[in-house]
Amino acid sequence: MKTIKLLSFLLIIASLTSCSSVRVNADYDKKANFGSYHSYAYLKSGVDQAQISDLDKKRILYAIDDVMATKGFSKSENPDVLVSIFTKESERVDVYNNVGFGWGVGWGGPYWGVGYNNVSTTPEGTLFIDFVDAKTKELIWQGQGTGYLTQNVDKKDERIMQFVNKILAQYPPEKK
Template sequence: MKRIGFVIFLVIGLGACSRKLHIEREPNIAIEKYRNYTWNKLEATKASHPLYSSEELNETIIRKVDKILAQKGFRRNIATPDFFVDFHIYVEEQKFQNLVCGAGFYRGERYLPDLSQRTYCESPEIVNYDNGTLIIDIVDAQTGQLVWRGAAEEIIDNPAYAATVFEKKVKRILRKFPSSKGETKAKKQDVEKVISVN
Protein backbone atom coordinates (compact mmCIF):
# COMPACT_ATOMS: atom_id res chain seq x y z
CA MET A 1 0.00 0.00 0.00
CA LYS A 2 2.87 2.35 0.81
CA ARG A 3 4.37 1.68 -2.61
CA ILE A 4 1.11 2.49 -4.43
CA GLY A 5 0.72 5.72 -2.47
CA PHE A 6 4.30 6.74 -3.19
CA VAL A 7 3.99 6.05 -6.92
CA ILE A 8 0.75 8.08 -7.06
CA PHE A 9 2.56 10.92 -5.24
CA LEU A 10 5.40 10.68 -7.78
CA VAL A 11 3.00 10.90 -10.73
CA ILE A 12 1.19 13.89 -9.22
CA GLY A 13 4.52 15.57 -8.50
CA LEU A 14 5.81 15.01 -12.02
CA GLY A 15 2.52 16.25 -13.43
CA ALA A 16 2.91 19.48 -11.48
CA CYS A 17 6.43 19.93 -12.87
CA SER A 18 5.15 19.37 -16.40
CA ARG A 19 3.09 22.58 -16.21
CA LYS A 20 6.16 24.82 -16.55
CA LEU A 21 5.77 27.58 -19.12
CA HIS A 22 8.54 30.07 -19.86
CA ILE A 23 8.18 33.11 -22.11
CA GLU A 24 10.95 35.52 -23.16
CA ARG A 25 10.35 38.69 -25.18
CA GLU A 26 12.53 41.48 -26.49
CA PRO A 27 10.78 44.56 -25.03
CA ASN A 28 12.09 46.99 -27.68
CA ILE A 29 10.49 45.13 -30.62
CA ALA A 30 6.81 45.72 -31.46
CA ILE A 31 5.80 42.21 -32.49
CA GLU A 32 2.25 43.46 -32.95
CA LYS A 33 3.41 45.36 -36.06
CA TYR A 34 4.50 42.17 -37.80
CA ARG A 35 2.15 40.84 -40.46
CA ASN A 36 3.88 38.08 -42.48
CA TYR A 37 6.04 35.12 -41.54
CA THR A 38 7.67 32.03 -42.96
CA TRP A 39 9.28 28.94 -41.46
CA ASN A 40 12.98 28.85 -40.76
CA LYS A 41 15.09 25.80 -41.54
CA LEU A 42 14.09 23.29 -38.85
CA GLU A 43 16.74 21.58 -36.77
CA ALA A 44 16.52 17.79 -36.49
CA THR A 45 15.23 16.56 -33.14
CA LYS A 46 17.79 14.69 -31.07
CA ALA A 47 16.06 11.87 -29.21
CA SER A 48 16.50 8.16 -28.71
CA HIS A 49 13.02 7.20 -29.90
CA PRO A 50 12.25 7.68 -33.64
CA LEU A 51 8.70 8.92 -32.95
CA TYR A 52 10.16 12.10 -31.44
CA SER A 53 11.91 12.97 -34.71
CA SER A 54 9.24 11.82 -37.16
CA GLU A 55 7.92 13.84 -40.08
CA GLU A 56 4.41 13.31 -38.73
CA LEU A 57 5.29 15.04 -35.46
CA ASN A 58 6.93 17.95 -37.28
CA GLU A 59 3.95 18.37 -39.61
CA THR A 60 1.52 18.26 -36.68
CA ILE A 61 3.38 21.07 -34.93
CA ILE A 62 3.71 23.15 -38.11
CA ARG A 63 -0.02 22.83 -38.89
CA LYS A 64 -0.96 23.83 -35.35
CA VAL A 65 1.38 26.84 -35.33
CA ASP A 66 0.09 27.97 -38.75
CA LYS A 67 -3.50 27.68 -37.57
CA ILE A 68 -2.96 29.68 -34.38
CA LEU A 69 -0.90 32.39 -36.09
CA ALA A 70 -3.63 32.75 -38.74
CA GLN A 71 -6.20 33.20 -35.96
CA LYS A 72 -4.00 35.94 -34.52
CA GLY A 73 -3.93 37.78 -37.85
CA PHE A 74 -0.55 36.71 -39.27
CA ARG A 75 -0.11 35.42 -42.83
CA ARG A 76 2.40 32.90 -44.08
CA ASN A 77 4.35 34.64 -46.85
CA ILE A 78 7.65 33.24 -48.14
CA ALA A 79 8.42 36.26 -50.35
CA THR A 80 8.28 39.09 -47.80
CA PRO A 81 8.28 37.75 -44.24
CA ASP A 82 8.54 40.05 -41.23
CA PHE A 83 9.64 37.17 -39.02
CA PHE A 84 10.75 33.56 -39.08
CA VAL A 85 9.22 30.80 -36.97
CA ASP A 86 11.24 27.89 -35.70
CA PHE A 87 10.74 25.17 -33.12
CA HIS A 88 12.93 22.71 -31.27
CA ILE A 89 12.07 19.53 -29.39
CA TYR A 90 14.28 18.16 -26.65
CA VAL A 91 13.51 14.83 -25.01
CA GLU A 92 15.48 13.54 -22.05
CA GLU A 93 15.11 10.07 -20.61
CA GLN A 94 14.68 10.34 -16.87
CA LYS A 95 14.85 7.70 -14.17
CA PHE A 96 13.44 7.84 -10.69
CA GLN A 97 14.50 5.39 -7.98
CA ASN A 98 11.62 4.35 -5.78
CA LEU A 99 13.07 2.88 -2.56
CA VAL A 100 10.49 1.32 -0.22
CA CYS A 101 11.55 0.88 3.40
CA GLY A 102 9.67 -0.58 6.35
CA ALA A 103 10.05 -1.97 9.87
CA GLY A 104 8.76 -5.52 9.49
CA PHE A 105 8.65 -8.36 7.02
CA TYR A 106 6.28 -10.84 5.40
CA ARG A 107 6.73 -14.56 5.84
CA GLY A 108 4.35 -16.39 3.59
CA GLU A 109 0.97 -14.67 3.96
CA ARG A 110 1.60 -13.18 7.42
CA TYR A 111 3.19 -9.88 8.37
CA LEU A 112 5.64 -10.21 11.26
CA PRO A 113 6.61 -6.99 13.02
CA ASP A 114 10.28 -6.41 13.65
CA LEU A 115 10.49 -5.47 17.35
CA SER A 116 14.16 -4.54 17.13
CA GLN A 117 13.26 -1.15 15.56
CA ARG A 118 15.48 -1.96 12.59
CA THR A 119 14.37 -0.90 9.15
CA TYR A 120 14.81 -2.83 5.96
CA CYS A 121 14.55 -1.69 2.37
CA GLU A 122 13.34 -3.63 -0.63
CA SER A 123 15.22 -3.66 -3.91
CA PRO A 124 14.75 -0.22 -5.49
CA GLU A 125 12.14 0.08 -8.24
CA ILE A 126 13.28 2.15 -11.23
CA VAL A 127 10.58 4.30 -12.84
CA ASN A 128 11.44 5.48 -16.38
CA TYR A 129 9.81 8.43 -18.12
CA ASP A 130 10.57 10.97 -20.86
CA ASN A 131 10.72 14.68 -20.16
CA GLY A 132 9.86 16.57 -23.37
CA THR A 133 10.44 20.27 -23.96
CA LEU A 134 9.01 22.22 -26.89
CA ILE A 135 10.58 25.59 -27.76
CA ILE A 136 9.06 27.99 -30.29
CA ASP A 137 11.28 30.83 -31.54
CA ILE A 138 10.31 34.02 -33.36
CA VAL A 139 13.20 35.69 -35.21
CA ASP A 140 13.12 39.10 -36.90
CA ALA A 141 13.59 38.55 -40.65
CA GLN A 142 15.55 41.77 -41.19
CA THR A 143 18.01 41.62 -38.30
CA GLY A 144 18.10 37.91 -37.46
CA GLN A 145 17.45 38.82 -33.82
CA LEU A 146 15.52 36.46 -31.56
CA VAL A 147 12.57 38.58 -30.41
CA TRP A 148 10.27 36.04 -28.73
CA ARG A 149 10.65 32.55 -27.29
CA GLY A 150 8.16 30.26 -25.62
CA ALA A 151 9.00 26.95 -23.97
CA ALA A 152 6.88 24.34 -22.22
CA GLU A 153 7.72 20.99 -20.64
CA GLU A 154 5.65 17.83 -20.45
CA ILE A 155 6.02 14.31 -19.11
CA ILE A 156 5.56 11.80 -21.95
CA ASP A 157 4.66 8.33 -20.75
CA ASN A 158 4.35 6.87 -24.26
CA PRO A 159 6.22 8.12 -27.38
CA ALA A 160 3.19 7.13 -29.51
CA TYR A 161 1.30 10.09 -27.99
CA ALA A 162 4.08 12.62 -28.63
CA ALA A 163 2.20 14.38 -31.45
CA THR A 164 -0.87 14.92 -29.25
CA VAL A 165 1.22 16.09 -26.29
CA PHE A 166 3.27 18.61 -28.30
CA GLU A 167 0.22 19.87 -30.20
CA LYS A 168 -1.30 20.88 -26.86
CA LYS A 169 1.99 22.52 -25.87
CA VAL A 170 1.90 24.63 -29.07
CA LYS A 171 -1.52 25.93 -28.13
CA ARG A 172 -0.43 26.74 -24.60
CA ILE A 173 2.76 28.51 -25.67
CA LEU A 174 1.19 30.60 -28.46
CA ARG A 175 -1.65 31.67 -26.19
CA LYS A 176 0.95 34.14 -24.88
CA PHE A 177 2.01 35.35 -28.32
CA PRO A 178 0.55 38.77 -29.24
CA SER A 179 -1.76 39.07 -32.21
CA SER A 180 -1.17 41.44 -35.12
CA LYS A 181 -3.82 43.69 -33.57
CA GLY A 182 -1.86 43.95 -30.34
CA GLU A 183 -4.12 41.64 -28.36
CA THR A 184 -2.74 38.85 -26.19
CA LYS A 185 -4.86 35.88 -25.22
CA ALA A 186 -3.79 34.57 -21.84
CA LYS A 187 -5.16 32.79 -18.82
CA LYS A 188 -4.43 33.79 -15.24
CA GLN A 189 -3.25 30.33 -14.21
CA ASP A 190 -0.36 30.44 -16.71
CA VAL A 191 2.95 31.48 -15.18
CA GLU A 192 4.73 33.92 -17.46
CA LYS A 193 8.24 35.22 -17.14
CA VAL A 194 9.00 38.09 -19.52
CA ILE A 195 12.64 39.12 -19.82
CA SER A 196 14.84 40.93 -22.28
CA VAL A 197 16.52 38.64 -24.80
CA ASN A 198 20.18 39.57 -25.18
Template sequence: MRTAQKLLMLFTVVLALAGCTTLRTASDYDKNVDLSGYKTYNFYDKGIARVKLNNLDKRRLIAAVESEMNAKGFTKSDRPDLLVNLVVVAREKTDVYGPGYYGGWGWGWRGGWGNPFWGGGGTYVNQYIEGTIIIDFLDPAKKILFWHGQGSGFNLDSFNKREQRLYTGVKEILAQYPPTVTAAK
Protein backbone atom coordinates in the same frame (compact mmCIF):
# COMPACT_ATOMS: atom_id res chain seq x y z
CA MET B 1 -3.99 -10.27 -0.43
CA ARG B 2 -0.35 -9.38 -1.12
CA THR B 3 -1.04 -9.24 -4.88
CA ALA B 4 -3.97 -6.89 -4.39
CA GLN B 5 -1.78 -4.59 -2.29
CA LYS B 6 0.94 -4.53 -4.97
CA LEU B 7 -1.64 -3.85 -7.69
CA LEU B 8 -3.06 -0.97 -5.68
CA MET B 9 0.44 0.47 -5.17
CA LEU B 10 1.15 0.17 -8.89
CA PHE B 11 -2.17 1.85 -9.70
CA THR B 12 -1.25 4.71 -7.33
CA VAL B 13 2.12 5.15 -9.06
CA VAL B 14 0.45 5.18 -12.50
CA LEU B 15 -2.00 7.84 -11.31
CA ALA B 16 0.86 9.91 -9.95
CA LEU B 17 2.68 9.69 -13.28
CA ALA B 18 -0.47 10.60 -15.21
CA GLY B 19 -0.75 13.77 -13.16
CA CYS B 20 2.73 14.87 -14.25
CA THR B 21 1.80 15.67 -17.85
CA THR B 22 1.67 19.45 -17.63
CA LEU B 23 4.38 21.34 -19.43
CA ARG B 24 6.43 23.90 -17.59
CA THR B 25 6.39 26.94 -19.87
CA ALA B 26 8.41 30.12 -19.93
CA SER B 27 9.09 32.90 -22.40
CA ASP B 28 11.31 35.91 -22.92
CA TYR B 29 11.33 38.74 -25.43
CA ASP B 30 13.23 41.81 -26.60
CA LYS B 31 11.53 44.77 -24.91
CA ASN B 32 12.96 47.13 -27.56
CA VAL B 33 11.03 45.51 -30.42
CA ASP B 34 7.56 46.72 -31.43
CA LEU B 35 5.62 43.46 -31.62
CA SER B 36 2.57 45.05 -33.23
CA GLY B 37 4.36 45.24 -36.61
CA TYR B 38 4.40 41.48 -37.09
CA LYS B 39 1.42 40.20 -39.09
CA THR B 40 2.77 37.42 -41.34
CA TYR B 41 4.89 34.34 -40.63
CA ASN B 42 6.57 31.33 -42.11
CA PHE B 43 8.94 28.68 -40.80
CA TYR B 44 12.72 28.96 -40.64
CA ASP B 45 13.65 26.12 -43.01
CA LYS B 46 17.13 25.48 -41.56
CA GLY B 47 15.62 25.12 -38.10
CA ILE B 48 12.84 22.78 -39.27
CA ALA B 49 15.42 20.55 -40.98
CA ARG B 50 17.23 20.11 -37.63
CA VAL B 51 14.18 19.26 -35.49
CA LYS B 52 14.93 15.90 -33.90
CA LEU B 53 11.53 14.26 -34.26
CA ASN B 54 10.28 11.63 -36.64
CA ASN B 55 8.60 13.08 -39.74
CA LEU B 56 5.12 12.26 -38.44
CA ASP B 57 5.66 14.22 -35.20
CA LYS B 58 7.48 17.00 -37.07
CA ARG B 59 4.42 17.49 -39.30
CA ARG B 60 2.17 17.43 -36.21
CA LEU B 61 4.31 20.05 -34.48
CA ILE B 62 4.29 22.32 -37.54
CA ALA B 63 0.51 21.90 -37.92
CA ALA B 64 0.02 22.77 -34.23
CA VAL B 65 2.11 25.94 -34.60
CA GLU B 66 0.26 26.92 -37.80
CA SER B 67 -3.08 26.41 -36.07
CA GLU B 68 -2.10 28.61 -33.12
CA MET B 69 -0.49 31.31 -35.29
CA ASN B 70 -3.64 31.48 -37.44
CA ALA B 71 -5.80 31.64 -34.29
CA LYS B 72 -3.72 34.61 -33.14
CA GLY B 73 -4.48 36.43 -36.40
CA PHE B 74 -1.21 35.82 -38.24
CA THR B 75 -1.19 34.93 -41.95
CA LYS B 76 1.29 32.49 -43.47
CA SER B 77 3.29 34.19 -46.23
CA ASP B 78 6.18 33.62 -48.62
CA ARG B 79 7.52 37.04 -47.58
CA PRO B 80 6.91 36.94 -43.82
CA ASP B 81 7.45 39.58 -41.14
CA LEU B 82 8.63 36.86 -38.77
CA LEU B 83 10.12 33.41 -39.04
CA VAL B 84 9.17 30.64 -36.61
CA ASN B 85 12.11 28.48 -35.54
CA LEU B 86 11.38 25.16 -33.83
CA VAL B 87 13.78 23.18 -31.64
CA VAL B 88 13.17 19.97 -29.70
CA VAL B 89 15.68 19.02 -27.03
CA ALA B 90 15.46 15.52 -25.59
CA ARG B 91 17.04 13.92 -22.53
CA GLU B 92 16.63 10.62 -20.75
CA LYS B 93 14.69 10.88 -17.51
CA THR B 94 14.33 8.32 -14.72
CA ASP B 95 11.74 8.51 -11.96
CA VAL B 96 12.13 6.13 -9.02
CA TYR B 97 9.29 5.45 -6.58
CA GLY B 98 9.34 3.48 -3.32
CA PRO B 99 9.74 1.80 -1.05
CA GLY B 100 7.98 4.12 1.28
CA TYR B 101 4.76 6.02 1.55
CA TYR B 102 2.14 5.25 -1.12
CA GLY B 103 -1.17 6.41 0.25
CA GLY B 104 -3.15 7.82 3.10
CA TRP B 105 -4.58 6.48 6.30
CA GLY B 106 -7.71 4.41 6.18
CA TRP B 107 -9.12 0.97 6.71
CA GLY B 108 -6.29 -1.60 6.50
CA TRP B 109 -6.24 -4.80 4.46
CA ARG B 110 -6.49 -7.03 7.51
CA GLY B 111 -9.06 -4.92 9.30
CA GLY B 112 -8.54 -2.04 11.68
CA TRP B 113 -7.36 1.47 11.04
CA GLY B 114 -3.88 2.11 9.77
CA ASN B 115 -1.89 2.77 6.65
CA PRO B 116 -1.79 -0.36 4.48
CA PHE B 117 0.77 1.18 2.09
CA TRP B 118 3.57 2.17 4.41
CA GLY B 119 6.95 0.60 3.74
CA GLY B 120 7.56 -2.75 2.18
CA GLY B 121 6.85 -3.26 -1.46
CA GLY B 122 9.28 -2.90 -4.27
CA THR B 123 10.87 -0.01 -6.02
CA TYR B 124 9.22 1.21 -9.21
CA VAL B 125 11.31 2.79 -11.96
CA ASN B 126 9.95 4.76 -14.91
CA GLN B 127 12.45 5.62 -17.67
CA TYR B 128 11.46 7.80 -20.60
CA ILE B 129 12.68 10.53 -22.92
CA GLU B 130 11.61 14.00 -21.77
CA GLY B 131 11.48 16.73 -24.36
CA THR B 132 11.58 20.49 -24.36
CA ILE B 133 9.81 22.24 -27.22
CA ILE B 134 11.30 25.62 -28.09
CA ILE B 135 9.54 28.13 -30.32
CA ASP B 136 11.54 31.19 -31.39
CA PHE B 137 10.34 34.17 -33.40
CA LEU B 138 12.98 35.70 -35.66
CA ASP B 139 12.89 38.96 -37.59
CA PRO B 140 14.31 38.14 -41.04
CA ALA B 141 14.88 41.81 -41.95
CA LYS B 142 16.78 42.68 -38.76
CA LYS B 143 18.23 39.17 -38.37
CA ILE B 144 17.37 39.06 -34.67
CA LEU B 145 15.60 36.79 -32.24
CA PHE B 146 12.83 38.82 -30.63
CA TRP B 147 10.70 36.23 -28.77
CA HIS B 148 11.59 32.89 -27.18
CA GLY B 149 9.09 30.43 -25.71
CA GLN B 150 9.60 26.96 -24.35
CA GLY B 151 7.71 24.11 -22.77
CA SER B 152 9.58 21.39 -20.93
CA GLY B 153 8.32 18.12 -19.52
CA PHE B 154 6.90 16.54 -22.69
CA ASN B 155 7.11 12.72 -22.56
CA LEU B 156 8.42 11.85 -26.03
CA ASP B 157 8.08 8.09 -25.42
CA SER B 158 4.35 8.13 -24.77
CA PHE B 159 2.07 7.53 -27.74
CA ASN B 160 -1.04 8.13 -25.65
CA LYS B 161 -2.93 11.06 -27.23
CA ARG B 162 0.38 12.22 -28.72
CA GLU B 163 -1.10 14.57 -31.35
CA GLN B 164 -3.44 16.17 -28.81
CA ARG B 165 -0.55 16.65 -26.34
CA LEU B 166 1.55 18.34 -29.05
CA TYR B 167 -1.29 20.74 -29.86
CA THR B 168 -1.88 21.44 -26.16
CA GLY B 169 1.83 21.99 -25.57
CA VAL B 170 2.18 24.44 -28.45
CA LYS B 171 -0.96 26.25 -27.30
CA GLU B 172 0.46 26.61 -23.76
CA ILE B 173 3.76 27.96 -25.09
CA LEU B 174 2.21 30.41 -27.57
CA ALA B 175 -0.32 31.59 -24.97
CA GLN B 176 2.57 33.70 -23.70
CA TYR B 177 2.73 35.67 -26.97
CA PRO B 178 2.31 38.55 -27.14
CA PRO B 179 3.76 39.11 -23.70
CA THR B 180 1.67 41.12 -21.29
CA VAL B 181 3.54 44.26 -20.45
CA THR B 182 2.79 45.84 -17.12
CA ALA B 183 3.45 49.54 -16.69
CA ALA B 184 6.31 50.41 -14.39
CA LYS B 185 5.28 52.40 -11.34
Protein backbone atom coordinates in the same frame (compact mmCIF):
# COMPACT_ATOMS: atom_id res chain seq x y z
CA MET C 1 -8.43 6.16 8.15
CA LYS C 2 -10.45 8.53 5.94
CA THR C 3 -7.53 10.95 5.93
CA ILE C 4 -5.14 8.26 4.70
CA LYS C 5 -7.53 7.28 1.89
CA LEU C 6 -7.98 10.93 0.89
CA LEU C 7 -4.22 11.55 0.87
CA SER C 8 -3.64 8.40 -1.19
CA PHE C 9 -6.29 9.49 -3.69
CA LEU C 10 -4.80 13.00 -3.99
CA LEU C 11 -1.30 11.56 -4.47
CA ILE C 12 -2.54 9.34 -7.32
CA ILE C 13 -4.34 12.26 -8.99
CA ALA C 14 -1.27 14.48 -8.63
CA SER C 15 1.02 11.88 -10.17
CA LEU C 16 -1.35 11.30 -13.09
CA THR C 17 -1.76 14.99 -13.85
CA SER C 18 1.97 15.69 -13.52
CA CYS C 19 2.66 13.14 -16.24
CA SER C 20 0.21 14.75 -18.65
CA SER C 21 1.18 18.37 -18.12
CA VAL C 22 3.51 20.44 -20.24
CA ARG C 23 5.85 22.73 -18.33
CA VAL C 24 6.39 25.95 -20.27
CA ASN C 25 8.69 28.92 -20.16
CA ALA C 26 9.31 31.90 -22.44
CA ASP C 27 11.84 34.68 -22.87
CA TYR C 28 11.79 37.70 -25.16
CA ASP C 29 13.52 40.86 -26.30
CA LYS C 30 12.00 43.68 -24.24
CA LYS C 31 12.76 46.20 -27.00
CA ALA C 32 10.87 44.30 -29.73
CA ASN C 33 7.60 45.83 -30.93
CA PHE C 34 5.36 42.76 -30.89
CA GLY C 35 2.37 44.80 -32.10
CA SER C 36 4.06 45.27 -35.48
CA TYR C 37 4.23 41.54 -36.28
CA HIS C 38 1.27 40.18 -38.26
CA SER C 39 2.68 37.62 -40.70
CA TYR C 40 5.06 34.71 -40.46
CA ALA C 41 6.94 32.06 -42.41
CA TYR C 42 9.07 29.15 -41.32
CA LEU C 43 12.84 29.41 -41.15
CA LYS C 44 13.59 26.38 -43.31
CA SER C 45 17.16 25.92 -42.08
CA GLY C 46 15.93 25.78 -38.47
CA VAL C 47 13.08 23.38 -39.16
CA ASP C 48 15.33 21.10 -41.21
CA GLN C 49 17.81 20.79 -38.33
CA ALA C 50 15.21 19.60 -35.79
CA GLN C 51 16.20 16.09 -34.70
CA ILE C 52 12.78 14.44 -35.11
CA SER C 53 10.96 12.54 -37.82
CA ASP C 54 9.55 14.42 -40.79
CA LEU C 55 6.05 13.33 -39.74
CA ASP C 56 6.48 14.85 -36.28
CA LYS C 57 7.88 18.04 -37.87
CA LYS C 58 4.71 18.27 -39.96
CA ARG C 59 2.57 17.74 -36.86
CA ILE C 60 4.36 20.57 -35.08
CA LEU C 61 4.13 22.95 -38.06
CA TYR C 62 0.41 22.20 -38.57
CA ALA C 63 -0.20 22.86 -34.87
CA ILE C 64 1.73 26.15 -35.06
CA ASP C 65 -0.30 27.15 -38.14
CA ASP C 66 -3.56 26.48 -36.26
CA VAL C 67 -2.54 28.48 -33.19
CA MET C 68 -1.04 31.37 -35.18
CA ALA C 69 -4.29 31.68 -37.16
CA THR C 70 -6.25 32.05 -33.91
CA LYS C 71 -3.85 34.87 -32.93
CA GLY C 72 -4.56 36.73 -36.18
CA PHE C 73 -1.31 35.86 -37.95
CA SER C 74 -1.15 34.87 -41.60
CA LYS C 75 1.52 32.99 -43.52
CA SER C 76 3.34 35.17 -46.01
CA GLU C 77 6.07 35.14 -48.64
CA ASN C 78 7.23 38.45 -47.12
CA PRO C 79 6.81 37.78 -43.37
CA ASP C 80 7.33 39.99 -40.34
CA VAL C 81 8.68 37.08 -38.30
CA LEU C 82 10.39 33.80 -39.07
CA VAL C 83 9.45 30.79 -36.96
CA SER C 84 11.94 28.07 -36.16
CA ILE C 85 11.73 24.94 -34.02
CA PHE C 86 14.25 22.90 -32.07
CA THR C 87 13.72 19.72 -30.08
CA LYS C 88 15.53 17.80 -27.34
CA GLU C 89 14.71 14.40 -25.90
CA SER C 90 15.79 13.00 -22.55
CA GLU C 91 14.81 10.38 -20.00
CA ARG C 92 13.01 11.63 -16.92
CA VAL C 93 14.02 9.54 -13.91
CA ASP C 94 11.66 9.37 -10.95
CA VAL C 95 12.81 7.76 -7.71
CA TYR C 96 10.20 6.87 -5.13
CA ASN C 97 11.58 6.17 -1.68
CA ASN C 98 9.33 3.79 0.16
CA VAL C 99 11.22 3.86 3.39
CA GLY C 100 9.76 2.11 6.37
CA PHE C 101 10.83 0.00 9.26
CA GLY C 102 8.90 -2.60 11.09
CA TRP C 103 9.03 -5.89 12.83
CA GLY C 104 6.83 -8.85 13.22
CA VAL C 105 6.65 -12.45 14.25
CA GLY C 106 6.46 -15.26 11.71
CA TRP C 107 7.14 -18.98 11.44
CA GLY C 108 10.85 -18.38 11.68
CA GLY C 109 10.65 -16.11 14.71
CA PRO C 110 10.87 -12.32 14.94
CA TYR C 111 12.05 -10.31 11.88
CA TRP C 112 12.77 -6.75 10.85
CA GLY C 113 11.59 -5.18 7.58
CA VAL C 114 13.10 -2.28 5.64
CA GLY C 115 11.58 -0.21 2.80
CA TYR C 116 12.73 -0.11 -0.80
CA ASN C 117 13.27 2.32 -3.68
CA ASN C 118 11.30 2.25 -6.90
CA VAL C 119 12.86 3.87 -9.99
CA SER C 120 10.98 4.60 -13.21
CA THR C 121 12.00 6.35 -16.42
CA THR C 122 9.79 8.20 -18.86
CA PRO C 123 10.79 9.64 -22.24
CA GLU C 124 10.51 13.42 -22.03
CA GLY C 125 10.88 15.98 -24.76
CA THR C 126 11.42 19.71 -25.01
CA LEU C 127 10.08 21.74 -27.91
CA PHE C 128 11.55 25.19 -28.53
CA ILE C 129 9.69 27.65 -30.75
CA ASP C 130 11.75 30.67 -31.83
CA PHE C 131 10.46 33.88 -33.41
CA VAL C 132 13.08 35.80 -35.38
CA ASP C 133 12.50 39.32 -36.72
CA ALA C 134 12.57 38.88 -40.50
CA LYS C 135 14.26 42.25 -41.14
CA THR C 136 16.94 42.27 -38.45
CA LYS C 137 17.37 38.46 -38.27
CA GLU C 138 17.48 38.74 -34.46
CA LEU C 139 15.74 36.42 -32.03
CA ILE C 140 12.81 38.29 -30.45
CA TRP C 141 10.94 35.53 -28.61
CA GLN C 142 11.60 31.96 -27.53
CA GLY C 143 9.11 29.61 -25.93
CA GLN C 144 9.77 26.14 -24.67
CA GLY C 145 7.61 23.32 -23.44
CA THR C 146 8.75 20.15 -21.70
CA GLY C 147 6.67 17.07 -21.04
CA TYR C 148 6.29 13.38 -21.60
CA LEU C 149 6.30 11.99 -25.13
CA THR C 150 4.02 9.35 -26.56
CA GLN C 151 4.79 6.71 -29.14
CA ASN C 152 1.08 6.10 -29.73
CA VAL C 153 0.46 7.39 -33.26
CA ASP C 154 -3.21 8.05 -32.53
CA LYS C 155 -2.31 10.38 -29.64
CA LYS C 156 0.69 12.19 -31.17
CA ASP C 157 -1.38 14.92 -32.87
CA GLU C 158 -3.21 15.68 -29.63
CA ARG C 159 -0.02 15.70 -27.55
CA ILE C 160 1.86 17.94 -29.98
CA MET C 161 -1.11 20.34 -30.07
CA GLN C 162 -0.96 20.49 -26.24
CA PHE C 163 2.73 21.42 -26.40
CA VAL C 164 2.22 24.11 -29.06
CA ASN C 165 -0.92 25.59 -27.44
CA LYS C 166 0.74 25.94 -24.05
CA ILE C 167 3.94 27.39 -25.48
CA LEU C 168 2.24 29.91 -27.77
CA ALA C 169 -0.23 30.92 -25.05
CA GLN C 170 2.69 33.05 -23.82
CA TYR C 171 2.99 34.91 -27.13
CA PRO C 172 2.93 37.86 -27.46
CA PRO C 173 4.45 38.63 -24.07
CA GLU C 174 2.62 40.99 -21.77
CA LYS C 175 4.55 44.20 -21.27
CA LYS C 176 4.96 45.03 -17.59
